[in-house]
Amino acid sequence: VFGTGNAGNIKITTTGETNISGFAQFAGNAQTEASATTRFSQISSDTELNVIGNAGNIEIDADTLTLSNSAFISTNIDGEGNAGNIALDITRSTELTTSNIFSQISPNGDGKSGNITLNTNNLSLLNGAQITAGVFGTGNAGKVTINASGNITFEGINPNSGLPSGILNNVASGGNGNAGDIEINAFNLSLTNRGAITSNILGTGNAGNI
Numbered sequence: 001v002f003g004t005g006n007a008g009n010i011k012i013t014t015t016g017e018t019n020i021s022g023f024a025q026f027a028g029n030a031q032t033e034a035s036a037t038t039r040f041s042q043i044s045s046d047t048e049l050n051v052i053g054n055a056g057n058i059e060i061d062a063d064t065l066t067l068s069n070s071a072f073i074s075t076n077i078d079g080e081g082n083a084g085n086i087a088l089d090i091t092r093s094t095e096l097t098t099s100n101i102f103s104q105i106s107p108n109g110d111g112k113s114g115n116i117t118l119n120t121n122n123l124s125l126l127n128g129a130q131i132t133a134g135v136f137g138t139g140n141a142g143k144v145t146i147n148a149s150g151n152i153t154f155e156g157i158n159p160n161s162g163l164p165s166g167i168l169n170n171v172a173s174g175g176n177g178n179a180g181d182i183e184i185n186a187f188n189l190s191l192t193n194r195g196a197i198t199s200n201i202l203g204t205g206n207a208g209n210i
Helices: none
Strands: 010-013 017-021 023-026 037-040 042-047 058-062 064-068 072-077 080-082 086-090 093-097 100-105 110-112 116-120 122-126 130-132 138-140 144-148 151-155 166-168 182-185 188-192 196-198
Touching: 010 042, 017 058, 042 058, 058 064, 058 072, 064 086, 072 080, 086 093, 086 100, 093 116, 100 110, 100 116, 116 122, 122 144, 130 144, 144 151
Parallel strands: 010 058, 017 064, 042 072, 058 086, 064 093, 072 100, 080 110, 086 116, 093 122, 100 130, 110 138, 116 144, 122 151, 130 166, 144 182, 151 188, 166 196
Antiparallel strands: 023 037
16 A cells, blocks of 8 residues: 555465565666665565555465565555464465565554464475564554474574574664564474564563563
8 A cells, every 4th residue: 555545355265385485686767767676576565655545464375385585475564554464374384584574563653563464284484584574654553373283393594684583572772662472382493593482562562471
């Protein structure tokens, strides 16, 4: 949404694999004064700066879900409103490598970030991959719920930013609000090489429960 109103919902159903990967870089053009840009592979429902309205919900039903090389799934508020919820029902494996799933209030946003619910068999977050419902502006973070009948692995850091793999439901520095709760149900849970689960306050507000 770039004006006033609500973004639409997104629902994706696949009987096989769902893969989201990579990005493309576009050079600037001095004649048209166009600046260089980077476009990431993504599934997103967002509202932009100064917009009044809510972001839509995202729902994905698939056999497997793979995100890699900076791809992301997001609902994001950069104006005034609430971010949508993200619901993922993945029959077998979910793997994120240097990629993210997030619902957040951006630094200029005022509202509430959405809840993120993932039902899967095995979940792997690798090389700085994260699932987050965070607050960078003003508002409360949503809840992240992970239900895995098999194994959960959070391993490693992002080679560029140094950020850890894991679930980070935080209120960032400069943010004002409450961090969201985190609930994890799994057969096995492994955090290695700085993998993390956090609900922290770096700005103003209260931390969530884990």
